[in-house]
Amino acid sequence: MTKTKIVATLGPASFDESIITKMADKGLATIRINTAHISEGYITDVSRLVYKINEKYNKKLGIMVDLKGPELRTGEFPGGILNITAGNTYGISDNPGVKSDISINYKISDYVDKDTLIAINDGRVRFNVESISNGVITTRAMDTGTIHDRSRVNIPGKYIDLGVLTDRDKMFLEEGLKNNINFYALSFVQSRENVYELQDYIYDRKGQGDIISKIETKSGYDNLESIVKASDFIMVARGDLGVELPLKEVAMAQKRIIDISHKYAVPTIVATQMLESMVNSDSPTRAEVSDVTNAILDDTDAVMLSEETAIGKYPVEAVTYLYEISKYVESQSTSFPEPENFMVDPIAFSVAKGVKIMSNTIDVSSIIAMTRTGHTAKILSAIRPVNDIYAIVQTEWLARSINLMRGVIPVVLPEAQAKEENIYDIINKIAPLGLLNPGEKAIVVSGSPSLYLGGTNNIRVISIGRFIGRGYPAGHNVTGKIDTDAPENGNIILLDRYDSNIDYSKYNAAIIKSDVTNRIIDKFLDAGKTLVYNAELVKQINKNTTISIDADTGIITEI
Template identity: 40%
Template sequence: MNSQKMDILKRPKTKIVATYGPACSEENIMERMIEYGVTCFRLNTAHSTKEELQNLVNFRDKMARERKMYVSIMVDLKGPELRALLNGDTLAILSGKEYTLGQQEEKADIHIAVDDVVKSLKKGDEVLFMDGKIRTTVIQEGNRICKLSSSVDGILKNNGRMNIPGRYIPMGILQERDREYLKMSVEKNVEYIALSFVQNRNEIDMVHDMIGKMGGNIHLVAKIETKQAMDNIEGIVKATDAIMVARGDLGVEMPVHEVTVSQKYIMQKAHSNGIPIIVATQMLESMVSSESPTRAEISDVTNAILDNTDALMLSEETAIGSFPLEAVKVLSDTSLYVESFYHNFEEPSEFTGSRVTFSVAKSTKILSDQINAHHIVACTRGGNTARMVSSMRPSSRILSVTPSRLVASRTNLYRGVFPYVIENFKEDISVKDVLNALVGDGMILKGERIVVTSGHPDHLFAGTAQVSVLTAGTLVARGYALGKNISGKINSGKGSIYMGNCEKISDDKFDYSFYEAFIITGNPIRSVIQKIEKAGKTCIYSTIVLNDVKDGDDVFIDSDIGFVYA
């Protein structure tokens, strides 16, 4: 079997996102991470430089150019943050005591630099500091200064994180530094931008518009990490291109025991609309310093896969951890094991797009599962066909065939999708041309049954309008069949496939175990067919030869339909 083909079969359908950092910045390590299953590299702009983004772009392009490996880049923007500004380095917070929170120029115990935050607060709102370690409640509202009462003791540090769960804060989705990274990402054809602290769909629509005005085509990943985003999840999933369940900050904004149920709720909402899902934060956190994960971490990973995630994300494990390769391999091995046991994943209930494309994607899944197709081939110009078919969670792996390197890299984040770029693409390319290219590069093998979804018969890459069942290779003969599917060489000695008329093998002393299968031309002799059947061999009889077949040719017998392919 071709090594490229073997590579696909060994890779998990669940994709792996690795965060770029000092621990994995060397090209040889990154290449091995790809071989272990990484399909996307994330750059956390809160801890990275533009030079590092350029390094990632160079590596991505090199992999596509030299090895036909299409990995994507996700630029994770820092986004808006609320920080507590103090008059000194620290402030001792005591339970039951009152403190003032004011805009930066006001006289108060704690200041906030973002405009209009204080007047947005209402009596009873929670205000959290230091990643939720210090919890206070608004007891008196005000336009510029409000009063807080603490329920715990703690030490508040200057510039410490601040969260206001469930309250919309008009602070903008992008900061100036984010805009610079966004501009560079458009220039470098980055595949994904992750938006931090999303509160509603309007913010996503705004960034989509900004990218469009820059002439870009970047997909957005909405990070669900605030209670406000949870409350607006219905609108967010209809506006975004992908969802990330960012459990770290989500666990600050709500009680930690609610996070797992919230994760399942977010994933269900996203998947019901056919939107790809990434589960992130502390997947294998112990592997930052340990060579092996905890049992609880493996259970967490397993449950994320069973809950229908498209991708799993590693953060510190690959950015600064001591065992980045081992962490990736743990995710890959766990994914492959879980996928080998469980296949009945839930389908989306609706799409925001066309009902025709929804129906074609659903038909593709049904067909491929019913006939045990070796692969699904999704002809896609922009990636939407591959995304929709992926969301149906078919058992077969999906080959996303596209003329675009950018689309190939982007679709590599979708569950079960493996990209293939058509070289020297022409608009009048046919399904036969596509299958021949895939066979030529070893992505599929002659005789394999393939479900193909595409656009119009004369324009395969125009929309999603049809689905068909095909077998790779050239049809050379057809007849009546018995036995199992089999491949081999024609008339090449013991263990090969006999092809000829009945008379040559009708002798009572003929040893039917000499051949693995029989293709019998002309009128069959019933006793010969019975002997072949008794020997447990495959047979095509009353065969009509459609194309020349020579001794030594490789063929595949599809006994389900009585076709022979070469």
């Protein structure tokens, strides 16, 4: 799987067990539900299907409920449409009792003044405010175009207190809480207080759920740092952000949002029009491929599809393209930067930096994080190590949540085992899942003294397999069978003491329980053989037992 995670919006084109499963096989991490287009009961139906797929195919798909939030909208027009001509004047009324060319569902006259820009229909038609009198805002059209019933209205650069949650949002929140949804995306976040309000709503109902703050307003962008610090995830919602900011600024805004989020170890999602042409086409445009590539190089944690998978003709193909692009980019750029200035948990950050240095120096296959809350996995993910991060957690809910973090692969281990068993027992339980190969080395990160309790402050390097001993190593990694009598049938010899009468050239390695001289060590090295001396064994190694010798640590494991 790729380190970059994929979010796909569910809709008529993809609400199918086979399609979701195929998308999951190509790296899909989280299903998004757009509440703007659903009715009550839909979240429950999606939850049942996704949780069934998770159990049936051993997936860890999370679900994101994207709350529509309060919006500025126009009223309705005769015939459902209003044609606008650039240069003409138009009246806009926010008072239901006052008629004008265009009506708006919120009292914006308290917030706008002369020369304020009002953008309608996703910014396609813009108006400049000339005056405000008797409940009517007189504007001059800057563009020629059309406005439809209930078109979206944006007022860039103005903080308009629309509230946070509508009654419709609260209905879907209640349904989401009943179904143990992992993520709630909050639209039009303008300040950290908006985030706090949603957190309080969930907390007061004794629920759980990570908050994804969507940065899509100028005020939200201006208050970015405080919003990041209050949030669990950040979404670069480029659709409305491209209306609120000049289009030329959106790409740089994306980079700044990701950079600031990264400093606080807050994962990011880049959304909107990633592969929009694939709504109708079976392949993306070159510009779209470049866009996805740059989002990955910007260091985002995840990329998101909207209409491509909700109503598009090729939902599986769209996810597959994101997977293939991510796989290629990550193969070409293997080193992604850690935050230059890290603003949270200095102890865990220092431990994570140590892990990254070790993973770049030692030949390890993976990083294993023992995490009770997901915090360790989050910090490690933010440090951007080359290796995959296997996060050992105790609940399916937490596994679905951390599955959206870059480079993190969740593994569920029941709480009782995590509390009572030592690290080698835990590794031996997850190794058969096909995640770890015997003989490989892994870096294990955990709290201390207990693996179960939190506090990221412990690092160790282990070899995958059942630990049977350790000594001082010289040479290279070796895997083979113990055979002291017939070297032609085996390739590792085990001795209590070095014996000069033995022809060691017939063996790939020797394990000697006593000390040896430098001459003996050099003899093995010159011959390209591996030696472990002063070896101490915790159990007897029987003849024909397959073992692995880690030449970096001297650890001997049974495979």
